[in-house]
Amino acid sequence: MLTELSIKDFAIIDQIRIHFKEGLTVLTGETGAGKSIVIDAVQLLSGGRGSVEFIRHGQKKAELEGLFIIDSPDHPIYTVGAQFGVDIDDGMVVMERTMTTSGKSICRVNGKLVTLAILREFGKSLIDIHTQHETQSLMDADKHIELLDLYDAEAIGKAKETYALQFKELQKLKKRYKEWNTNEQEMAQRLDLLKFQYNELKEAELQPGEDEQLTEERTKLMNYERIYQSLHDAYNALYGEQKGLDWVGHALASLESASSYDDDIQKHHQMISEQYYLMEDLTFQLSSQLDSLSYNPERLNEIEMRLNEISRLKKKYGQSVEEILEYAASIEDQIDQIQNRDSHIHQLEQQIADLGEDAMLEAKQLHDLRVQAAVQLTDAIHDELKDLYLEKARFHVDVQLKNGNSGDPELNGKPVQLTTDGFDAITFHISTNPGEPLKELHKVASGGELSRIMLALKRIFSRHQGVTSVIFDEVDTGVSGRVAQAIGEKIYGISVGSQVLCITHLPQVASMADTHLLIEKHVENNSTHTSVTELGQDTAVEEISRMMTGTVLTEKTKEHARELITLAGQYKHS
Secondary structure: OEEEEEEEEEOOEEEEEEEOOOOEEEEEOOOOOOHHHHHHHHHHHOOOOOOHHHEOOOOOEEEEEEEEEOOOOOOOHHHHHHHOOOOOOOOEEEEEEEEEOOOOEEEEEOOEEEOHHHHHHHHHHHEEEEEHHHHHHHHOHHHHHHHHHHHOHHHHHHHHHHHHHHHHHHHHHHHHHHHHOOOHHHHHHHHHHHHHHHHHHHHHOOOOOHHHHHHHHHHHHHOHHHHHHHHHHHHHHHOOOOOHHHHHHHHHHHHHOOOOOOHHHHHHHHHHHHHHHHHHHHHHHHHHHHHHOOOOHHHHHHHHHHHHHHHHHHHHHOOOHHHHHHHHHHHHHHHHHHHOHHHHHHHHHHHHHHHHHHHHHHHHHHHHHHHHHHHHHHHHHHHHHHHOOOOOOEEEEEEEEOEOOOOOOEEOOEEEOOEOOEOEEEEEEEEOOOOOOOEEHHHHOOHHHHHHHHHHHHHHHHHHHOOOEEEEEOOOOOOOHHHHHHHHHHHHHHHOOOEEEEEOOOHHHHOOOOEEEEEEEEEEOOEEEEEEEEOOHHHHHHHHHHHHHOOOOOHHHHHHHHHHHHHHHHHHHO
16 A cells, blocks of 8 residues: 655645555545645656646756555565566565656656656556546547456456457568558569669678677787787796796706605695696797787788778678678568569468468457456446446446458458457447436436446456555545445445545545545745645544535534544444
């Protein structure tokens, strides 16, 4: 769960540190006090899109830091950490993000610098943020397939991965097929270019590692005098009367006469004897190398010319001789394919047909899983909607096939269009009143109904996602009365399995809180500051009373607030 959040110079917040607890934490306060700013901070900390507008006026940077405690050793965050080389010790994850006025973001996870994309991967495994904007995603039918796939993420996810590999390869083949079907004039020009390049490389007669060998030989020739003098001096220092080997020989003879009387002297004699013969052999090698040395200025010129030629070819065909040779092999294949173009096109057609059948089988498997998941999701949503006073509503996940064109793969005799998600078109349908037909969700649902449907989905998905913290930002907009009470109970139900942070203006929701945080805005010396206070029982009663009536608090209102909290407590214990 999110245990601690530190915010500095972010929007109207100068500096605050908030400690969060398990269960349901409710954040309340006047409009504009900074409630949503706190959620914005968490969203940016989890890899959301940032802006310099978030930096507090007059400051150079905004700093965000969050501490997460992971209780389960099987949590997916460990897989993410291993994937990106981030150590997670003692079940603790510290995420940091600094945004500067220059537009840069500096991100860290457990002290290691990471990219924003990697930070986002960690965020997706730890936090699920639900805002009013996300509720509007229900209005976008293109998003419905993502929601259905999330319901049975394990089975559908694996099937999607397998299908995606097939589809990607199929797209590559189709692209190549299209390229090979360009007009013959372009193909002829391409063939001439490839032949020219191939002949140029063939005439060069390059050998693997040739440039490295030539460079080494050039270095030796350019430093011939230094090499010769070094070998000569070393040889003369070792070989000859009164030279190195001669003195080592004297030492060896001296020890030999006494080696039979002392075991240590015998060991010394043996060691010097071994070194003597090694040095003698080395001397012969130095002499041989000296005899083999020769300076050939013509050979140096040949090497320079060859290296210049290789350098010219590198600029055109690759950074190394090996890359150039690989390129030569590839264009030889291309020349053969162009010269046998009809045969190659026929081969591509067969490959596309075969791979299309394989992709179609995987798409059909994906389709069958979605049909099963659609039935299960429909039943689950009906159960949730009953508790949200939409018991008369009828919900349906419509799974249709995307119509294809002639030449596309066929299912049951009809062509279907394969896309990155398969050939399914998913739309949510609903009828909220008895006697009305099912219609597309975005055409009939009101704002309050959309909030309840999305909450029902969240309640269902919270069992599958495994995130540690679920955040709701004013998802109760547009509801009141018993519906507000039902929403509060649903949100509390989610908090039983995951930590939940919830911004609300509804007293029915606030009364369900395990922890109630009041966010207030103060103006001091023409500067705006935000504070966060954890409310006790009495202050929570006053805040809930204020949420019901406004600024004027009466004993009746406080009594009503106490009753709400009492009823909420009874619901929690039931």
